[in-house]
Amino acid sequence: MRAFISLLILFLALPLSAAAADLVLIANPKAGIAHLTQDDVTNIYLGRYRRLTSGVTAEPIDLPNESEFKARFYRQLVSKSLPEINAYWSRLIFAGKTQPPQLAGSAEEAVRMVARRPGALAYVERPHADARVVVVFELAN
Template sequence: MTIFTLSLFSNPLYSQVAVIVHATNQQALTESDIKNLFTGKLKSFPDGNPVIVLNLPEGDPNQSLFNQKVLGRSDAQVKAFWSKLMFTGKGTPPKEVTAEEMIKLVSENPSTIGIVDSAAVSDKVRVLIQH
């Protein structure tokens, strides 16, 4: 095997992360809307229904990829952002759940939005964006 071939299998940059909602949730969200939901600037879907935002645990490679690609921030910057909001009483970070719990929770509740590895997507959820 060449070094290039080996790097394809060992480089986490080739994985993709998907932002998912319940399969029946037909909300049209822009990437900006998604960013605002995951930073607490929006608390509801465009139709006015409240949203429950779920994150993967801190340090999860898919959460890191989402932070970088969608939020445009490093893990440390996201942590500092939420620390400041919590300290000032202006917000609380999304609940953290495991990758296994993510699909289950999102597929059970149309008000939920979350993040998973694209390979974990099932027909029980709908993908809004993929990076």
């Protein structure tokens, strides 16, 4: 009976969560920025530059490849799949000097890291954005 109810909840919850769970980019309130454009987000996350308009060095935080959010994030940001993003980084890592974003273990850790560092940036589901962080960019579906 409990199993049945769990499944039922799962089934009911999934569409609800999918529909409701928009990804947002969050920053430390101390970073001094209220809003970022999509190009800003792209340039920061794909290593083009790391300085924010406020002069703070941006520290983008990525989620692990397994994370469902990571794939969604990059798709929604630059319409690329994760392997493509990984191939991109592999050329720079292999022959260049540009470094990829820091890796957080999970969305909660990412939120903590943002809350802790002034230049950090992370993408999470809106519900995860709590009072410690500010949302500077909303990713469109």
